Amino acid sequence: xxxxxxxxxxxxxxxxxxxxxxxxxxxxxxxxxxxxxxxxxxxxxxxxxxxxxxxxxxxxxxxxxxxxxxxxxxxxxxxxxxxxxxxxxxxxxxxxxxxxxxxxxxxxxxxxxxxxxxxxxxxxxxxxxxxxxxxxxxxxxxxxxxxxxxxxxxxxxxxxxxxxxxxxxxxxxxxxxxxxxxxxxxxxxxxxxxxxxxxxxxxxxxxxxxxxxxxxxxxxxxxxxxxxxxxxxxxxxxxxxxxxxxxxxxxxxxxxxxxxxxxxxxxxxxxxxxxxxxxxxxxxxxxxxxxxxxxxxxxxxxxxxxxxxxxxxxxxxxxxxxxxxxxxxxxxxxxxxxxxxxxxxxxxxxxxxxxxxxxxxxxxxxx
Amino acid sequence: xxxxxxxxxxxxxxxxxxxxxxxxxxxxxxxxxxxxxxxxxxxxxxxxxxxxxxxxxxxxxxxxxxxxxxxxxxxxxxxxxxxxxxxxxxxxxxxxxxxxxxxxxxxxxxxxxxxxxxxxxxxxxxxxxxxxxxxxxxxxxxxxxxxxxxxxxxxxxxxxxxxxxxxxxxxxxxxxxxxxxxxxxxxxxxxxxxxxxxxxxxxxxxxxxxxxxxxxxxxxxxxxxxxxxxxxxxxxxxxxxxxxxxxxxxxxxxxxxxxxxxxxxxxxxxxxxxxxxxxxxxxxxxxxxxxxxxxxxxxxxxxxxxxxxxxxxxxxxxxxxxxxxxxxxxxxxxxxxxxxxxxxxxxxxxxxxxxxxxxxxxxxxxx
Numbered sequence: 099x100x101x102x103x104x105x106x107x108x109x110x111x112x113x114x115x116x117x118x119x120x121x122x123x124x125x126x127x128x129x130x131x132x133x134x135x136x137x138x139x140x141x142x143x144x145x146x147x148x149x150x151x152x153x154x155x156x157x158x159x160x161x162x163x164x165x166x167x168x169x170x171x172x173x174x175x176x177x178x179x180x181x182x183x184x185x186x187x188x189x190x191x192x193x194x195x196x197x198x199x200x201x202x203x204x205x206x207x208x209x210x211x212x213x214x215x216x217x218x219x220x221x222x223x224x225x226x227x228x229x230x231x232x233x234x235x236x237x238x239x240x241x242x243x244x245x246x247x248x249x250x251x252x253x254x255x256x257x258x259x260x261x262x263x264x265x266x267x268x269x270x271x272x273x274x275x276x277x278x279x280x281x282x283x284x285x286x287x288x289x290x291x292x293x294x295x296x297x298x299x300x301x302x303x304x305x306x307x308x309x310x311x312x313x314x315x316x317x318x319x320x321x322x323x324x325x326x327x328x329x330x331x332x333x334x335x336x337x338x339x340x341x342x343x344x345x346x347x348x349x350x351x352x353x354x355x356x357x358x359x360x361x362x363x364x365x366x367x368x369x370x371x372x373x374x375x376x377x378x379x380x381x382x383x384x385x386x387x388x389x390x391x392x393x394x395x396x397x398x399x400x401x402x403x404x405x406x407x408x409x410x411x412x413x414x415x416x417x418x419x420x421x422x423x424x425x426x427x428x429x430x431x432x433x434x435x436x437x438x439x440x441x442x443x444x445x446x447x448x449x450x451x452x453x454x455x456x457x458x459x460x461x462x463x464x465x
Numbered sequence: 466x467x468x469x470x471x472x473x474x475x476x477x478x479x480x481x482x483x484x485x486x487x488x489x490x491x492x493x494x495x496x497x498x499x500x501x502x503x504x505x506x507x508x509x510x511x512x513x514x515x516x517x518x519x520x521x522x523x524x525x526x527x528x529x530x531x532x533x534x535x536x537x538x539x540x541x542x543x544x545x546x547x548x549x550x551x552x553x554x555x556x557x558x559x560x561x562x563x564x565x566x567x568x569x570x571x572x573x574x575x576x577x578x579x580x581x582x583x584x585x586x587x588x589x590x591x592x593x594x595x596x597x598x599x600x601x602x603x604x605x606x607x608x609x610x611x612x613x614x615x616x617x618x619x620x621x622x623x624x625x626x627x628x629x630x631x632x633x634x635x636x637x638x639x640x641x642x643x644x645x646x647x648x649x650x651x652x653x654x655x656x657x658x659x660x661x662x663x664x665x666x667x668x669x670x671x672x673x674x675x676x677x678x679x680x681x682x683x684x685x686x687x688x689x690x691x692x693x694x695x696x697x698x699x700x701x702x703x704x705x706x707x708x709x710x711x712x713x714x715x716x717x718x719x720x721x722x723x724x725x726x727x728x729x730x731x732x733x734x735x736x737x738x739x740x741x742x743x744x745x746x747x748x749x750x751x752x753x754x755x756x757x758x759x760x761x762x763x764x765x766x767x768x769x770x771x772x773x774x775x776x777x778x779x780x781x782x783x784x785x786x787x788x789x790x791x792x793x794x795x796x797x798x799x800x801x802x803x804x805x806x807x808x809x810x811x812x813x814x815x816x817x818x819x820x821x822x823x824x825x826x827x828x829x830x831x832x
Contacts (some may be wrong), residue, residue, distance in 0.1 A: 108502055111508060114505055115503050119502055126486060135486055137672040137673075138475060141478060170730055173711075174544055212693065306709040325548040326548070341541075342477065342665060344540075345673050
């Protein structure tokens with residue numbers, strides 16, 4: 099690399115806290131108490147029991163989960179949950195409603211539709227602004243919740259479109275099922291509104307290959323005729339150890355939970371996240387249109403900031419110069435184009451400051 | 466730990482090559498060329514392209530795979546493949562035959578039976594010695610292959626019972642589907658006999674959380690109505706990048722493949738493995754019955770050596786003393802009892818020598 103200092107704006111897998119990486123490195127051949135690498139010990143050993151309990155309890159404590167909730171560490175990413183959730187949670191004649199505010203919500207909705215032949219359920223699209231290019235979350239009068247629905251699904255933060263729900267959708271007594279892959283553990287939430295919360299770990303929690311599924315026990319149906327590995331009961335009853343989980347990934351999550359506590363828990367990290375996002379959005383807004391964000395103001399994401407340059411021709415040059423200056427992962431997703439800065443929990447404020455400085459300087463030269 | 470030197474006989478997750486762990490440690494914060502941790506880079510970046518290509522090509526080269534085969538890196542362990550294989554490979558009216566020589570084969574068979582309601586296929590038990598306690602592979606006259614079968618499934622090595630096929634079952638033109646979780650890349654195989662070869666990585670290849678699936682393209686059926694994440698076509702067409710794979714696990718596999726080449730490839734490692742196993746079995750056989758193996762001689766596994774003490778009362782003491790002397794994971798699985806030494810690729814010969822010395826000394830004191 100030409101740049102000596104790198105700033106990691108990757109959308110996922112993404113930046114991890116430096117102290118977590120340093121500890122993982124120090125312990126890589128010798129997990130304290132085990133004398134072996136965490137990768138070399140049995141998932142049924144006392145040493146790993148301690149690791150998974152730490153990760154599980156870390157998430158429980160950060161989200162302030164009540165005893166009704168189980169925390170599972172599965173595999174297959176959110177993509178497998180797009181299928182498992184409707185397969186497990188919907189029976190013949192049940193109905194689920196989907197609020198779609200970006201590509202990931204669209205995938206979740208399509209997956210739920212695709213398994214209808216298996217569960218005989220109704221899957222409704224309660225809102226989508228796909229035709230407008232996914233720029234915002236809906237107002238409350240733009241979607242109608244069926245009080246008989248089994249759940250309402252939403253994507254709390256859309257990684258590609260940078261559209262984030264600032265608060266949960268209003269669904270009355272209908273429980274929420276949420277894909278929180280890209281803003282998990284980034285802010286406090288009211289867990290009593292949720293039947294299930296899930297996400298891939300690779301943005302805010304750890305390496306890829308672990309899916310965190312938080313599920314309310316009384317929201318699960320009695321055991322259905324599903325293949326065992328797809329059935330949440332299998333994993334609930336065995337506390338994520340029905341088969342070998344991603345032990346190394348769970349270990350990293352346990353360290354990230356510690357680090358989050360050191361940041362002041364979710365209240366603390368949320369403040370830091372908001373401040374980082376404000377820095378960047380303020381710079382965009384102050385540019386007088388030289389830069390402009392993709393999402394509408396009131397739906398802006400604190401985690402992913404997709405933005406464009408008024409002069410589209412300059413975008414390639416921006417990417418080239420930014421990359422050369424040490425900004426990694428700054429190129430926008432092809433669905434939106436332009437630039438994207440992913441500013442997850444672990445991204446230091448200094449990285450955002452450096453990006454804002456770079457943007458200001460770039461604008462001076464080309465504005 | 467009391468012992469200064471540990472010998473890792475864990476059944477899985479299991480011992481990894483020391484040079485692989487050391488390199489992973491050295492590079493943990495700075496993957497060469499990336500300047501970031503391998504956990505922090507996009508699975509769609511050029512840096513990760515190189516990592517996954519190295520792992521894929523490493524396996525291709527070691528197994529001498531022809532171009533007909535795809536190598537996939539999936540998630541969910543062999544347990545998910547127990548369900549995915551019959552869901553993908555069997556249609557209504559198709560038949561598969563299962564040769565069951567241990568607990569894992571039994572699980573694979575039960576899983577195939579459990580998904581019959583979805584694929585309408587016939588799943589036959591062509592052999593099982595469960596009633597005898599899983600001590601051997603069958604002779605050729607003990608199972609009858611239906612030449613119209615779509616595939617014959619077998620478990621090349623049974624981790625719990627220490628029963629290993631010394632050569633493939635004879636199935637004529639019927640292709641094999643094999644769970645090789647616990648002897649993957651431990652010896653050469655004739656890949657032309659296989660339609661699919663699969664296994665969890667956590668015994669011989671890397672950390673847990675990656676499943677290697679090697680599948681012959683022309684053995685796949687035209688796309689069926691499966692949920693997308695369960696459909697091999699999804700992962701074949703996207704070269705394991707339909708969604709985010711376990712990037713760190715794939716990275717470790719890429720390093721393990723390098724290490725295997727340094728051991729002389731599969732021919733080289735197989736020689737080392739056989740020599741290690743011989744040491745241990747010779748010690749058992751020389752004990753005049755003080756120790757005895759679980760599996761019958763001609764079915765003995767080169768990877769997992771479950772054994773008992775004639776005096777069952779002494780087994781607890783053996784485990785306690787062995788553990789105290791630095792032998793990790795030596796306790797047998799509850800289904801077989803007694804002791805088990807898992808002696809995978811990465812276990813140094815010195816560890817087996819130390820165990821044999823300990824066994825001899827223990828026998829002297831108690832024999």
